[in-house]
Amino acid sequence: MREFVITTESNTDLPAKFLEINHIEVIPHYYYVEDEEYGGEKQLSVHEFYNEMRREKRVKTAASNPMMIQDTFQKILKKGKDILHISFSSELSSGFQNVSTEAQILLQEYPNATIQVFDSKNASLGEGLFLMRAVELQQEGKSIKEIVEVLEAMRDSVYAVFSVENLKYLYQGGRISKSLQVLGSLMNIKPMIAIDKDGKLEAIGKVRGRKKALVSMLDYMEETMGGKKDSQLMVGIVHGDCEEDAEHLRTMMKARFGYEHVLICPVGPSIGAHTGPETIGIIYIGKKKGV
Numbered sequence: 001m002r003e004f005v006i007t008t009e010s011n012t013d014l015p016a017k018f019l020e021i022n023h024i025e026v027i028p029h030y031y032y033v034e035d036e037e038y039g040g041e042k043q044l045s046v047h048e049f050y051n052e053m054r055r056e057k058r059v060k061t062a063a064s065n066p067m068m069i070q071d072t073f074q075k076i077l078k079k080g081k082d083i084l085h086i087s088f089s090s091e092l093s094s095g096f097q098n099v100s101t102e103a104q105i106l107l108q109e110y111p112n113a114t115i116q117v118f119d120s121k122n123a124s125l126g127e128g129l130f131l132m133r134a135v136e137l138q139q140e141g142k143s144i145k146e147i148v149e150v151l152e153a154m155r156d157s158v159y160a161v162f163s164v165e166n167l168k169y170l171y172q173g174g175r176i177s178k179s180l181q182v183l184g185s186l187m188n189i190k191p192m193i194a195i196d197k198d199g200k201l202e203a204i205g206k207v208r209g210r211k212k213a214l215v216s217m218l219d220y221m222e223e224t225m226g227g228k229k230d231s232q233l234m235v236g237i238v239h240g241d242c243e244e245d246a247e248h249l250r251t252m253m254k255a256r257f258g259y260e261h262v263l264i265c266p267v268g269p270s271i272g273a274h275t276g277p278e279t280i281g282i283i284y285i286g287k288k289k290g291v
Helices: 016-021 046-054 066-077 095-109 125-139 144-157 168-172 178-186 210-224 243-257 269-275
Strands: 004-009 025-027 030-033 036-038 059-062 082-087 115-119 158-163 189-195 201-208 236-239 263-266 280-285
Touching: 004 066, 004 125, 025 066, 030 046, 030 269, 046 059, 046 269, 059 269, 066 082, 066 095, 082 095, 082 125, 082 144, 095 115, 115 144, 125 144, 125 158, 125 236, 125 263, 125 280, 144 158, 158 210, 168 269, 189 210, 201 210, 210 243, 210 280, 236 243, 243 263, 243 280
Parallel strands: 004 025, 004 082, 082 115, 236 263
Antiparallel strands: 030 036, 030 059, 158 189, 158 280, 189 201, 236 280
């Protein structure tokens, strides 16, 4: 079995230390504040980025750059190593297609190599959970094929559920209508959104007020967890620069489910541009979606 490198893009929201320790090659997705590009060597801190959004600065995003993908992969292939790439949901970004296209081009130049692109059909720490599992299996000596089989088997069981504080970002991204955005803001409605089994965003409920939103997410977690309560690979909380709320949610989660270790991470700019400041979400493994 040839040695292989695990790669991903900058949407997993995993701690930088984890990526560094495990030698994960990260392909950037880009974001813009007004017309200034960030995401590669030039970055804003999470706090700086969300403050720009709070100041009503115009933000947008762009998927991975084909030349960056090619350069990253070629450095690995030239060393005689194969590649396993864990991708952001193909339904939420063109990044999966960009990587797949470049992989096919490079395989013509390196016909003896393997480049496997895995569509997580998830986002943020939901995607990150697949990356963590892939790293574990690689350390156990599993092949790319064996790892992908495990990831495919768990794909419909990884949940990412979140609530947004301001509906305007979902409206700007074309996820909800203008009338719903206006009505929801006036009535302090907080929608609950999940990523479905196809990797698309799905509205699963709405409540009035932040406190009810946090409770409702835990209600949904309990309802969908099935028999997986004591067999979690990782339980995570993600947030749009609202760490106090995330810590409060972790306390609620511990009281309800007994979890001592819950990973808290900020939502990075390339996702946060579409969800906004004060977004909060939970990541966990549950029963098969749609069953």
